[in-house]
Amino acid sequence: MQLQVINSPFNQEQTELLNRLLPTLTESQKIWLSGYLSASTAIAASAEPISNTALTEQKAAEPITKDITILFGSQTGNAQSLAKNHGNRLKELGFNVTVQSMGDFKPNNLKKIQNLLVIVSTHGEGDPPDTAIAFHEFLHGKRAPKLENFQYSVLALGDSSYEFFCETGKQFDKRLEELGGTRLYPRVDCDLDYDEPASEWFEGIVSSLSLQSESTAQSISITPPSLLDSGYSRSNPYYAEVLEVINLNGRGSNKETLHVELSLEDSGISYEPGDSLGIFPNNDPELVDLLIQELSFSPTESVTINKQGEVLAFREALLTYFEITVLTKPLVEKFAKITTNPALEDLLAKGNEDKLKAYINGRDLLDLIRDYGPIEADVQTFVALLRKLPTRLYSIASSYKANPDEAHLTIGAVRYHANGRDRNGVCSVQIAERIQPGDKLPIYIQNNENFKLPENPDTPIIMVGPGTGVAPFRSFLQEREEIGAEGKAWLFFGDQHFVTDFLYQTEWQNWLKDGVLTKMSIAFSRDKAEKVYVQHRMLEHSKELFEWLEEGAVLYVCGDEKHMAHDVHQTLLTIIQKEGKMALEKAEEYIASMTQTKRYQRDVY
Numbered sequence: 001m002q003l004q005v006i007n008s009p010f011n012q013e014q015t016e017l018l019n020r021l022l023p024t025l026t027e028s029q030k031i032w033l034s035g036y037l038s039a040s041t042a043i044a045a046s047a048e049p050i051s052n053t054a055l056t057e058q059k060a061a062e063p064i065t066k067d068i069t070i071l072f073g074s075q076t077g078n079a080q081s082l083a084k085n086h087g088n089r090l091k092e093l094g095f096n097v098t099v100q101s102m103g104d105f106k107p108n109n110l111k112k113i114q115n116l117l118v119i120v121s122t123h124g125e126g127d128p129p130d131t132a133i134a135f136h137e138f139l140h141g142k143r144a145p146k147l148e149n150f151q152y153s154v155l156a157l158g159d160s161s162y163e164f165f166c167e168t169g170k171q172f173d174k175r176l177e178e179l180g181g182t183r184l185y186p187r188v189d190c191d192l193d194y195d196e197p198a199s200e201w202f203e204g205i206v207s208s209l210s211l212q213s214e215s216t217a218q219s220i221s222i223t224p225p226s227l228l229d230s231g232y233s234r235s236n237p238y239y240a241e242v243l244e245v246i247n248l249n250g251r252g253s254n255k256e257t258l259h260v261e262l263s264l265e266d267s268g269i270s271y272e273p274g275d276s277l278g279i280f281p282n283n284d285p286e287l288v289d290l291l292i293q294e295l296s297f298s299p300t301e302s303v304t305i306n307k308q309g310e311v312l313a314f315r316e317a318l319l320t321y322f323e324i325t326v327l328t329k330p331l332v333e334k335f336a337k338i339t340t341n342p343a344l345e346d347l348l349a350k351g352n353e354d355k356l357k358a359y360i361n362g363r364d365l366l367d368l369i370r371d372y373g374p375i376e377a378d379v380q381t382f383v384a385l386l387r388k389l390p391t392r393l394y395s396i397a398s399s400y401k402a403n404p405d406e407a408h409l410t411i412g413a414v415r416y417h418a419n420g421r422d423r424n425g426v427c428s429v430q431i432a433e434r435i436q437p438g439d440k441l442p443i444y445i446q447n448n449e450n451f452k453l454p455e456n457p458d459t460p461i462i463m464v465g466p467g468t469g470v471a472p473f474r475s476f477l478q479e480r481e482e483i484g485a486e487g488k489a490w491l492f493f494g495d496q497h498f499v500t501d502f503l504y505q506t507e508w509q510n511w512l513k514d515g516v517l518t519k520m521s522i523a524f525s526r527d528k529a530e531k532v533y534v535q536h537r538m539l540e541h542s543k544e545l546f547e548w549l550e551e552g553a554v555l556y557v558c559g560d561e562k563h564m565a566h567d568v569h570q571t572l573l574t575i576i577q578k579e580g581k582m583a584l585e586k587a588e589e590y591i592a593s594m595t596q597t598k599r600y601q602r603d604v605y
Helices: 012-024 027-046 052-061 078-092 107-112 130-139 167-178 195-210 214-220 285-295 314-320 329-338 342-347 353-360 365-372 379-383 426-434 467-483 505-514 534-540 542-550 561-580 584-596
Strands: 067-073 096-101 115-121 151-157 188-190 238-247 257-263 276-279 302-304 311-313 392-395 406-412 415-418 421-424 440-446 461-464 489-495 519-524 554-559 600-604
Touching (some): 067 078, 067 130, 078 096, 078 115, 078 151, 078 195, 107 130, 130 167, 130 600, 151 167, 151 195, 188 195, 285 314, 302 379, 311 314, 314 379, 329 342, 329 353, 329 365, 342 353, 392 406, 392 426, 406 426, 406 467, 461 467, 461 542, 467 489, 467 505, 489 534, 519 534, 534 542, 534 561, 542 561, 554 561, 561 584, 561 600, 584 600
Parallel strands (some): 067 115, 115 151, 461 554, 489 519, 554 600
Antiparallel strands (some): 238 257, 257 406, 276 392, 276 440, 302 311, 415 421
16 A cells, blocks of 8 residues: 555645655655654744753753764774775764774773663674674673663664574673663664665664764755765676686585685775685576466566565576575474474474474575475565565685785585485575686675784784685685785695695795795694594694694684584683693683784684
8 A cells, every 4th residue: 555645734746746755765765754854843943932841852852972982893904894884884874983893992981971872693503703802792791780771773684594693682682771871773673685774673763863962953954865885896796707616626525615706806805814705696597487387376476575676587586686595494484484384383383492492493484385384375475575685705815915906716516415305505506507717796795893814014914714714714825925915824624535626726835935824733634543623733733733723823713613613612711721830710811812813703603
């Protein structure tokens, strides 16, 4: 049902203009307009004499200060990027804004803040990002202050395919309320496709502030949010030409690891070592056709894909816009509403959480339809269940200084068999099988300030990166070679077989010969009966590794979080306890201090 202006105080021309405009507005635009009009009314009213009672009410509604603090907790850079963008936009609106990482924030300053915006991701199984751990612990500890005259709002980033979706943001939101804070705007939980809800959250913040501040309302009319973004970004990707796709593994390897070179020529895009590159992938056409066949919808039938009213043919929408390879609990719950299969109700019944979790793991939308269909809905209702196909982030494996106008990636093709079917990674297998040199991929750069080379090039660095986790360390060494860095560098690398899986072997050997790389410790897990991993090599060299740490070395870890990064962390604790002759608690404090001073950085997934 479309909103129509009737029986209004507007003349005919104004009414026609409004009726043409209103149906085209997004939710965020409606929020912005509502706040603007409310604030404008407040400005006009302020010119009239008001009673003491009205003055008191107006004073209570106004913000105590125009100072706003934005604290972000970010692992991959998404929360940080949003914090910086929103901070810049608030500055444009006349606010005094401080944007700071939770890792750099002094917790005792919390009681000095009156307007706080929290932007935080959830990492792993409901954990805070590394940079947010200390602040999270403080806030939930006995030293957390009572918060009076304190306004806040939380933007939570997460992935609904995980059980503890946006858990860290939920915890911050609840705790700030318990300490006495008042919500400036309700918490918003974002899935992987966070752009639109994050924008609506920001407009809600602006709208709330505009009702509290006359000067804010005057500023709002100057710069509409849509005009604040420019250049290539996640919302405006660059189509980069593919220069090379090379398999780094030797014949007979169990793996296919792709070295991908992209052209950034004439784009104006640059990056730093440690940054990531996002790719907007397409789904496998074969899987899409199987899905359409199972659903019996026409592949050419038109569907509306978003709130902006964009329309695509059904097959094109499944290929390019919607996620179809991952099941989440919210998706299964929504699917249950368009099917009458009683077995699905049983799967979702209270007490069957473990059964549901086991079913979701390793299955996709085609499995769900085959197992619990048929559906009783039209094609538009069906696509409304689906979330947007998320981008894939890859650590950049090159230095911009060493490779001007290029970006290199190291991508492992994901292929496995589960639940009776062969499965493929969406982006990795698209590049492995369906992308050729000369093709173009929509990409953007994701800056990651939490994974950066030390400012002083003489600082020693220790890099732990098995498999494709070695990608950013190739960029580190290219950069250090280019700038003539004198600091020592030690790489721990591992994979399955020395002969077939020693990624970039010649490059490491050349850097060792030239002194760019001081030391390299390798671990190939399948060459001997006893499996050897990078953490075992760390233990073998524990004395020297601890000496490097005592000299001020920065330790970097990149790769799989659940297994490798966890094992490396525990090994690091063991080494510090042993070589530093410390109790466990002191070793944990040692690592916490390293994290706080950016001497322990992780890019894990």
